[in-house]
Amino acid sequence: xxxxxxxxxxxxxxxxxxxxxxxxxxxxxxxxxxxxxxxxxxxxxxxxxxxxxxxxxxxxxxxxxxxxxxxxxxxxxxxxxxxxxxxxxxxxxxxxxxxxxxxxxxxxxxxxxxxxxxxxxxxxxxxxxxxxxxxxxxxxxxxxxxxxxxxxxxxxxxxxxxxxxxxxxxxxxxxxxxxxxxxxxxxxxxxxxxxxxxxxxxxxxxxxxxxxxxxxxxxxxxxxxxxxxxxxxxxxxxxxxxxxxxxxxxxxxxxxxxxxxxxxxxxxxxxxxxxxxxxxxxxxxxxxxxxxxxxxxxxxxxxxxxxxxxxxxxxxxxxxxx
Amino acid sequence: xxxxxxxxxxxxxxxxxxxxxxxxxxxxxxxxxxxxxxxxxxxxxxxxxxxxxxxxxxxxxxxxxxxxxxxxxxxxxxxxxxxxxxxxxxxxxxxxxxxxxxxxxxxxxxxxxxxxxxxxxxxxxxxxxxxxxxxxxxxxxxxxxxxxxxxxxxxxxxxxxxxxxxxxxxxxxxxxxxxxxxxxxxxxxxxxxxxxxxxxxxxxxxxxxxxxxxxxxxxxxxxxxxxxxxxxxxxxxxxxxxxxxxxxxxxxxxxxxxxxxxxxx
Numbered sequence: 001x002x003x004x005x006x007x008x009x010x011x012x013x014x015x016x017x018x019x020x021x022x023x024x025x026x027x028x029x030x031x032x033x034x035x036x037x038x039x040x041x042x043x044x045x046x047x048x049x050x051x052x053x054x055x056x057x058x059x060x061x062x063x064x065x066x067x068x069x070x071x072x073x074x075x076x077x078x079x080x081x082x083x084x085x086x087x088x089x090x091x092x093x094x095x096x097x098x099x100x101x102x103x104x105x106x107x108x109x110x111x112x113x114x115x116x117x118x119x120x121x122x123x124x125x126x127x128x129x130x131x132x133x134x135x136x137x138x139x140x141x142x143x144x145x146x147x148x149x150x151x152x153x154x155x156x157x158x159x160x161x162x163x164x165x166x167x168x169x170x171x172x173x174x175x176x177x178x179x180x181x182x183x184x185x186x187x188x189x190x191x192x193x194x195x196x197x198x199x200x201x202x203x204x205x206x207x208x209x210x211x212x213x214x215x216x217x218x219x220x221x222x223x224x225x226x227x228x229x230x231x232x233x234x235x236x237x238x239x240x241x242x243x244x245x246x247x248x249x250x251x252x253x254x255x256x257x258x259x260x261x262x263x264x265x266x267x268x269x270x271x272x273x274x275x276x277x278x279x280x281x282x283x284x285x286x287x288x289x290x291x292x293x294x295x296x297x298x299x300x301x302x303x304x305x306x307x308x309x310x311x312x313x314x315x316x317x318x319x320x321x322x
Numbered sequence: 323x324x325x326x327x328x329x330x331x332x333x334x335x336x337x338x339x340x341x342x343x344x345x346x347x348x349x350x351x352x353x354x355x356x357x358x359x360x361x362x363x364x365x366x367x368x369x370x371x372x373x374x375x376x377x378x379x380x381x382x383x384x385x386x387x388x389x390x391x392x393x394x395x396x397x398x399x400x401x402x403x404x405x406x407x408x409x410x411x412x413x414x415x416x417x418x419x420x421x422x423x424x425x426x427x428x429x430x431x432x433x434x435x436x437x438x439x440x441x442x443x444x445x446x447x448x449x450x451x452x453x454x455x456x457x458x459x460x461x462x463x464x465x466x467x468x469x470x471x472x473x474x475x476x477x478x479x480x481x482x483x484x485x486x487x488x489x490x491x492x493x494x495x496x497x498x499x500x501x502x503x504x505x506x507x508x509x510x511x512x513x514x515x516x517x518x519x520x521x522x523x524x525x526x527x528x529x530x531x532x533x534x535x536x537x538x539x540x541x542x543x544x545x546x547x548x549x550x551x552x553x554x555x556x557x558x559x560x561x562x563x564x565x566x567x568x569x570x571x572x573x574x575x576x577x578x579x580x581x582x583x584x585x586x587x
Contacts, residue, residue: 123384203417206379207484211434211491212411215382221433226424320424321473 054299062293065286074293080257080268082277082287089294091257095174095267098260099249100242102178107186108235114186115193115231116219131194138187146251149180154252157264167264172254175263180252181242189238196230197223200322229316236309240302246271270294326395327495327525328353328376328413333390335368335375335549345371347549348390353495353542358521360540360557361529364572368549369529370418373497376527377415378406395494411438414488414496419504420480422472423487427464430472430483431455434491454490458482458516478509482516495525502535514539533573537561545569 065074069087077088118131157179158171204226208218224231254266255276268276274291282288335346345368353359361369371380378399380386392399399409411434423430431451434440441447451468455461460482464475472483481501488496498517502510518539520526530536536543536557543560545552545568553560553569564570 201419201421202383203419203421204423205382206374206415206417207421207423207487208433209379209382209407209410210377210413210415210417211437211488212407213434213437214407217437221425222423228424319471319473321422321471322424 055296058292058296058299062289062296065289065293068286074290078259080273082284082290085286087286087290089270089273089297091259092268092270092273092294095253095260096243096269096271098174098263098267099178099181099245099253099269100239102175102263103181103185103242104235104239106178107182107189107238110182111186111189111193111234111238112224112231115190115197116224118190119194119197120215120219120223134187134190137183138191142184142245143247143251145180145184146248149176149248149252153179162264167262169264169266170254172252173264173266174253174260177249177252177269178263180248181245184245184248185238185241188241189234192234192237193227193231196227196234199230200226204322226320226322228320229313229322232316233309233313236305236312240305240309243305244271244298244302245269246275250275270298325355326352327355328395328527329393330372330376331391331393333372333375333392334388335371335380336387336389338385338387345549346375349546349549349551351544351551351554353525353527355525356523357541358517358526358528358539359542359544360536361527361544361546362531362533362536362572363546365531367546369531369546370499372546372549373499373527373529374415377410377413377497379410379415381406411491412494414491414493416481416484416488416496416498416501418500420477421484422475422480425472426469427472427475427483428468431486431490433487438491440491450490454486455483457489457520458486459512459519460486476509478505478512481505481509481513485513485516485520489520489524495527496520498526498528500529500531503531533561545572547572 065087074087074089075093076090077086078090079086079088080091114130114134118127118134122130153176154171156171157173157176158169161175162169162171200223204222205218208222209215213221249269250272253269253272255268255272256266257268257273258265260267274294277287277291282291330349330351332348332350333346334344334348337343337345347368349372361372363369374380375388376392376399378388378392380388388400391401394409394412397404399413402409423433425433428451431454432447435447435450441450452461452465455464460479463479464470467474472480475483481504485496485498485501501517502513505513514535517526517528521539521541528539540557542554543557544554545560545566547568553564553566555565560569561573564573
């Protein structure tokens, strides 16, 4: 033990000052140890506190609109005209659900297919290349997608797709937003799904191949099921992101608060309602409260998505143990 | 009378990762029908790698090169146009870690049968599932919960389920990779008893690092060391009259550490 003491006085262990020093040192170490749980706990509770604070502020500020109108009217009326004191959220709610459903219908299957390709089929350089590009896509700020879409997707939908199916549109609208949001969230869902697949033990693949299954049969019957909890929660997190998406819908949806009657309709989502009406209409007190209520709605729904994702993941994992 | 089911000819496996590691170096081996061949050797000597190569399981791993040839009843396994899945059906493989497919107990056994369409009716499928679950001494323990997830079983039960899953597709030979090493002693004993009974009707190749297990179960023993076959013989001659110096040292049981090799297999 005394061997690794650099220089200094050689101790034979009988030097009384050694013991005293160790004791006072231990005292300090334990004090820091006790403090550490306070700092770390404090940081943790700070995060919880923020969430609660946001909920409290949003709820409190929503009270005026909730007092002025019954909840059913707010949620089910399709008239949105703050200047005339009409606060129907239905168009924005339907618009949000429409965009979420369409973009997930396009994005989720694509995400799973690409994830399977990267995790199970691609090898070597191809794999590195494809997964690097997916990660790069996921890191692009969504406003860039909005810009590119204005130049590419909007004319495509307006000049080709809509006329082909006999619809009339400028190219701005629900479908365009859904297409672009699918592109925005798919890389994110792919990355999470690839992680789930790659976390599976090789024995699972070997067991399936070992009885003579093909690679595709192994993917379909075994791997997708075993990685199911992870993939499912990736998709739910994708849902949450589309649901709360702001900038892309604001740029591409056309911003008319009306009930959409087709995918080519212009419309409004809950976040775009806030963005579009925030500046000019905040001077009207009830409008401010109405928009904050929309914010509350968004927070609660997105939180439910995340909570649901975690719950489903845990339950499925317990069932199959992967 | 000893006809050969599986034969390896100059079989070599090289990992081509950051540095090339030749894990199996040109192994020749024949597996006689209806006998249990045990491959023994210290950990890291290439046993598992060799076993997987017999079933072309390295195909799915990047960075692994296999050379040489394996013959299944005389037909090449590597140099052939025959689809790998059909070859793998005929060569069963049970991995070291108990690996339930994420399906019910019933569907784990029915898995291969469904893939290959090896049944005439649902009734026939039921019968086959029962037959193979009985064959691995599992039927009485699970017959009232066939639809429960297989993952709910104990590890020893899962390992026997894996044996049933492999046997159900009627392979010519069954490869078992240290199937008792991840189990508690009592489960290990159960699985070993099952293996002993299966050895009476099947051709089995079993990897083990336990000499005692090889003594108890094997008809033939192959001693693999650093990727090479040092000695192969029937179980009595192998243990009673080892020919090579290294086999003698291994059999007479020096500290296993002396043989341990750092790179895991």
